[in-house]
Structure formats: C-alpha cells, structure tokens
Amino acid sequence: MSSGTIRIIAGRWRRRSLPVADSIGLRPTPARVRETLFNWLQDEIEGRICLDLFAGTGALGFEAASRGAKEVVMVERKKDLARAIEKAASDFGAGGSVRVFCADARTWRPTPDQRFDLVFLDPPWSGPAPREALKRLEEVEAIAPCALACIEGDKTKEFTVPAGWTLRRDRCAGQVRYGLFERDRPPPSERMSSAADHRFSVGLGDDSRR
Numbered sequence: 778m779s780s781g782t783i784r785i786i787a788g789r790w791r792r793r794s795l796p797v798a799d800s801i802g803l804r805p806t807p808a809r810v811r812e813t814l815f816n817w818l819q820d821e822i823e824g825r826i827c828l829d830l831f832a833g834t835g836a837l838g839f840e841a842a843s844r845g846a847k848e849v850v851m852v853e854r855k856k857d858l859a860r861a862i863e864k865a866a867s868d869f870g871a872g873g874s875v876r877v878f879c880a881d882a883r884t885w886r887p888t889p890d891q892r893f894d895l896v897f898l899d900p901p902w903s904g905p906a907p908r909e910a911l912k913r914l915e916e917v918e919a920i921a922p923c924a925l926a927c928i929e930g931d932k933t934k935e936f937t938v939p940a941g942w943t944l945r946r947d948r949c950a951g952q953v954r955y956g957l958f959e960r961d962r963p964p965p966s967e968r969m970s971s972a973a974d975h976r977f978s979v980g981l982g983d984d985s986r987r
Contacts, residue, residue, distance in 0.1 A: 788843030828893040835862040894921040899929040
C-alpha cells in the first residue's frame with residue numbers, strides 16, 4: 778500500500794515519481810536533503826559505480842542514475858520495497874544501469890570484481906551504524922580508492938566512520954544529520970591496523986548555516 782510519492786529532482790528522469798510504501802521504519806530522504814547532497818556532488822556523479830545500501834524507496838539511487846551514474850546497485854531487505862524499486866526501474870527504462878537486490882545489507886556481498894566509488898548510507902535509525910556498513914564494505918574490498926560516501930542519520934546521535942575517511946561537507950535539516958565523506962589514499966587496508974575510527978561530531982547547524 779502506497780502512502781504517497783516522491784519526485785526525482787533532476788536529470789533524465791526529472792519529475793518522475795517513486796511510490797512511498799506504508800512500511801514501518803521507512804523514512805525517505807527529504808527532497809531538501811537530496812537536493813543539497815547532489816548539489817555537493819555536482820559533476821562527480823557522471824560515470825560512477827554507485828551503491829545505495831539501505832535503498833528504501835530507491836530515491837538516492839534513482840537520483841544518481843538519473844544524473845548520469847554508470848551503474849547503480851540498490852540493496853533493500855524488505856521484499857515489497859525491493860519489488861517497488863524493480864518496478865520503477867522497469868517503468869523508467871533503466872535497463873542494466875540499475876540493479877536491485879532483496880537482501881540484508883549486513884550480509885549482502887557484491888561480486889568479487891565489484892568496486893563502488895559512490896556509496897549512499899541511510900540505514901534505519903534503529904539499525905546498524907554507518908561505520909559498521911563502511912567497515913564491512915572495506916573488508917570485502919568493495920570500495921574503490923578515493924570513493925565518496927553520503928551518510929545520513931539521526932542528528933541527536935554521533936556518527937563515526939572508519940579511519941581513512943575525510944569529511945568534506947556536513948549539515949542538518951530537521952532531525953536529519955548528513956555528510957559527504959571521501960576515502961583517503963592510500964586505502965585503510967594499507968594503513969596501520971591500529972588506526973582509530975573518526976567521529977562525525979563537528980559543529981552542525983541547520984540548512985541556513987551554509
């Protein structure tokens with residue numbers, strides 16, 4: 778059952794609608810946050826291999842594909858949501874540029890040769906921390922050097938990310954805290970194993986701050 782729709786903001790699918798299912802825990806990224814994130818990314822989306830790990834409605838993944846990402850992989854554990862993403866991809870004529878996996882993000886594994894250079898992490902606020910998801914992707918060597926990661930979460934909670942990631946931009950909108958991180962060179966696997974995690978706790982204001 779749908780409780781509404783959200784629209785893709787820009788690109789080849791501009792103004793196309795995605796259904797928002799009436800599903801417990803589903804919290805679509807607000808248009809205001811999506812617009813800011815993709816303004817930050819600007820020309821860095823074209824040709825990227827993207828992962829939307831907690832896809833939900835697929836809004837972030839479809840926005841990336843609409844703006845020129847070479848390939849977008851979306852992972853969503855709820856069958857009804859994954860089916861809705863697959864239907865939207867078919868309706869949009871996405872072809873092979875969008876792939877959908879109905880799987881738990883905590884156990885899903887990409888193919889051995891898959892390397893993502895843009896990752897969207899918007900896990901359920903009661904679910905796994907972004908740090909855990911990034912660490913697991915690093916462990917299976919699924920993240921390219923100098924990859925970008927867009928992370929969202931509850932602004933009342935502190936984020937941490939693995940060592941080897943640098944915060945580029947950050948902001949708050951309503952109850953959402955979000956930031957854009959870049960993976961450093963060399964990748965963390967080549968750094969000292971004792972490197973500590975970095976905390977995402979810089980001074981955050983609302984959208985009017987920047």
